[in-house]
Structures are given as structure tokens and as C-alpha cells.
Amino acid sequence: MKDQTKTFSNLQLYSALFALLLFAFFLALHIGPSDIDIEKAARDLIEQRQSVDAIILFEVRLPRIFLALFIGATLGLSGAALQGLLRNPLAEPGIIGVSNCAALGAVIVFYFGLSGLAWYALPLGGLLGALLSVILIFLLTGKNSSIVTLILAGIAINAIGSAMIALVLNYAPNPYAMQEIVFWMMGSVSNRSLQDVAISLPFMIVGWILILYCGKFLNALSLGEDTAKSMGFNLQKLRWILVIGVASCVGAAVSVSGNIGFIGLVIPHLIRPFINYEPKRLLGLSAIGGAILLMFSDMAIQAFSSGDELKLGVVTALVGGPFFLYLILKTRSAML
DSSP states (O other): OOOOOOOHHHHHHHHHHHHHHHHHHHHHOOOSOOOHHHHHHHHHHHTTHHHHHHHHIIIHHHHHHHHHHHHHHHHHHHHHHHHHHHHTTOGGGGGSSSHHHHHHHHHHHEEEEEGOOOOTTTHHHHHHHHHHHHHHHHHOOOOOOOHHHHHHHHHHHHHHHHHHHHHHHHHHSSHHHHHHHHHHHHHHOOOOOOOHHHHHHHHHHHHHHHHHHHHHHHHHHTOOOOOOOOHTOOOHHHHHHHHHHHHHHEEEEEEEEOOSSHHHHHHHHHHHHGTOOOHHHHHHHHHHHHHHHHHHHHHHHHHHHHHHHHOHHHHHHHHHHHHHHHHHHHHHHHHH
């Protein structure tokens, strides 16, 4: 039974979420281990003057804020898309195996010491891993795949990716290399640069466009596959467009941040009751909601961490884990 929650218009929801997003962005500019004058730093950047405030703003805070914004948007959007495609409220971006494959690509870069050769080696390794996941899905499912086959292929690829990551960790050349790999896999947007934003953002944008293109298809699919077919949608083609879109943007996100879980699970569930459970409307709103949640999570880390900084993936797991259990219990009670 659906919650009796008041339905809001797109204008109301987008206005509220955009206002909260702008507030989060403004707040994030002022949070960090060093106190800086944001206005002075901005003036120095515009006038191309070197100053400590300008360097901290440009090389530390802005990359961190942009990555939290774009990665959060990617995870929220991808979670909403996969829940609509699989018609499963417990689906999230890792279900098709792209997260583990992207992480595996980055871990291999760490293992062979390639991350020190060039700044783009690590994100490039993650992107190649995400591409590998799409190829494996295609090989395992074939062109005319069903939803069940897609889920099973994702489970298989996840298992293979996890096993390969464990193998790499097992044969890590020294404890320091293992520690570096494990810390990266926990997920974080700290110690990143605008170059990381530049290499990952194009792939994220491509993924966003492909997912949003499938909005009407997701609405039709919510009425059943037969209904979607009768409305003229090519199910096989649009499924693949959606899967490639998710793989592109999630792979790019994981390639620069490591694994950050549960954003794609939590955000669609929080927003869905306010839009009368309409999959197409959920996409854009989930993207903004994901960006807001990840930005506030990262700000909480900076504000409350002393000494070694807590990893972002740990924080989202601490929030998402109990929420996931709540959803399982809610689903079970609804079935009784």
C-alpha cells in the first residue's frame, strides 16, 4: 500500500531542492581544516593573484565540492533509473557489476604502481574497468536479454570483481600498497584535483543524457512490459541504452572516488512518495537529492573528523545500512 504522502509539483520540488543545493554549495565553501576568506580567494582567482586562500579554494575545496556534487547526482540518478528498470525498490547502481569492475580497474593501477606515472592513470583504469563490465554484461546476456538475465549477469560480474580485488589485495607487494588500495576503496573525494573532475565529468554527462532519454520508457515499463511494447517502445534497445548510461556515469564516478554506496538506494525512496511514484519525474529529482546528501555527508566528515579523516563511503554505509534494513522489513510486512 502506497504512503498517503502529499504530491508536489515539479516546480515546488525543484525549487526546494535547488535552494537546498545552493545552500549546501555555499556552506561547503566555508568548511575545511583551514579558515580562509572566500571573497578574497575569489577575487585573487579572478585577478590571477597567487595567495594561500586562492590556492586552497581552487586546488582543495572546489574539486572536492564539484566531485561530491557530480558523484552524488550520478548515484542518485542511477539508483532511480535501475529501480525503475528492474522494478525493484532495493536495486542500486552496484547491481549490474559496474562499481566493482571500475574499482578493480583502479586497484590494478595501484597494484602495478601505475598511479605515479600520470595523474590520469587511476581514473582511466576505473573507466576501463567500467567498460569491461558492459562488455561482460553483453557477452553474458546477449542482445535479447530479459530483466532476470540482466540481474543474474550483474550478480556474477559483482562476484568476479570482488574475487579479483581480493586476489590483488592478497598479492599486494607490501603492507603499504595494501593499505593504499583499501583506503581508496572506502570511497572519498578528498585529495582530488580539478583534473579528476575534468576526466570523469564528460563520461558522467553522457551517462546522464542516456538515462534521462529513457524517462518515458521507465514510465511505460512501470505498467508492465506488455504495455510498454504496445506503446511502441523497443524494450531491448532502451534497456541497453539505460545500462550503458548507468555504466558510463557510475564507472566515471567510482574511478575517481572509490566505492560510495547506498546513495542510489536511499535518495529515490525519500523522494518517490512526493511525486506519486512516477519513474520519469524521479530521475532529475534523485540526481539533485543525491548531490545534496553526498555534499552534506562530506561536510560532516570535515567538520567532525579530528586527525585521520573518516572515509566518505563509511559514512554513507552507516546511513544507508540501517535504511536498507528498514526497507527490507517494510517490504516484508507489506507482503504479509
